[in-house]
Amino acid sequence: MTRTTPVQLTGILTALITPFTDDGSSIDAARLKAHIDRQFDAGIHGLVPGGSTGEFTTLTTEERKQLVELTVKYTAGRGPIIAGVGSTKSSEAIELAVHAAQAGADAVMVVPPFYDPVNYEQLQELLSEIHQASKLPILYYNIPAASGLTLSPEQIAGLSNVGVKWFKDTSGNAPDFTELVFHYGNQIKAMNGWDTLTFYGIAAGNEAVIWGAANFIPELAVELWNALAVKNDLRRGREIWASIWPITKFLESQSYSAAVKTGVELRGLKTGGLRKPFALLKEEHRVELHKLLLNAQVKIN
Incomplete structure (x- = not known):
């Protein structure tokens, strides 16, 4: 499947969870479909499968391909799909990116190789190879805590020369993020990916944000x-953010994927938990999240 017009990414893009069967042995397609339907019924604008929130490091290569195929199928044109294809090996990242293009994804998200960080030149080469092989635009996943690679705003903007159109910022570095938004916005588009900075990202003019809590x-x-991006209603935006803020603060104090999946279960959808050795939140933290959702007037099933 080949896109004939450039994709535009706007709005709330959910960093999608990966639902498993109860024994954790495989992706649960029915649960994934139910979750995706709920996302779009709520007005979510697009999905990002296969990222950190989607536990991509616990998936096999074939499962990562399956996840993208199912997400494209169940989305059924309701919004753009940005497929996570990051890997510690160039060959696998390229293979996943080519598959994502064939499956109908609109873009790919690339986290730098982790455990052993690459240098800037190696990163540029990797991104260029992915772009040339897949012909898809790239969203660079800036997460220094996981990748071990810290780039300057100028370096991140320079990735636009090798097929990168956007970057997801999960650095938590507000000054550098601000520099990229306001000084380099003509080269590369910023998307906040740090939960507690979501209000700022939208208010600063991000055309889209990638958000795990949206699950x-x-x-x-x-x-x-x-409120913030469409109606320019700052007062209403502050009111909404006041109810969301405690939830985002809680998420960043826990194992993020575990907290998000626990939140999904509290909303009434089974997730199959996390793949071992990881697990859903312990009861005391589950109760705490439950209270935060009730305080935000979120319906609990």
Whole structure:
């Protein structure tokens, strides 16, 4: 499947969870479909499968391909799909990117190789090879804590020369993020990916944000977007953010994927938990998240 017009990424893009069967042995297609339907019913604008929130490091190469295929199928044109294809090996990242293009994804998200960090020249070469092989635009996943690679704003902007159109910022570095938004915005488009900075990212003019919490508070996420980005209603945006903020702060104090999947379960959808050795939140933290959702007037099933 080949896109004939450039994709535009706007709005709330959910960093999608990967639902498993109860024994964790495989992706649960029915649960994934139910989750995706709920996302779009709530007004979410697009999906990002196969990222950190989607536990990509616990998936086999074939499962990562299956996840993209199912996400494209169940989305059924309701929004853009940005497929996570990051890997410690260039060959696998390229293979996944080519497959994503064939499956109908609109773009690919690339996290740098982790454990052993690459240098800037190696990163440029990798991104160029992915772009040339897949012909898809790239969203660079800036997450220094995981990749071990810290780039300057100028270096991130320079990635636009090798097929990178956007970057997801999960650095938590607000000054550098601000520099990229306001000084390099003509070269590369910024998307916030750090939960507690979501309000700032939207208010600063991000055309889209990538948000794991939207898996279980999609309604609030869309309300915040509409207030700040669509209606320019700062007062209403502050009110909504006041209810979301404690939730985002909680997520960043826990194992993120575990907290997000626990939130999805609290909203009434089974996730199959996380793949071992990881697990859903312990009961005391589950109760805490439950209270935060009730305080935000989120419906618990």
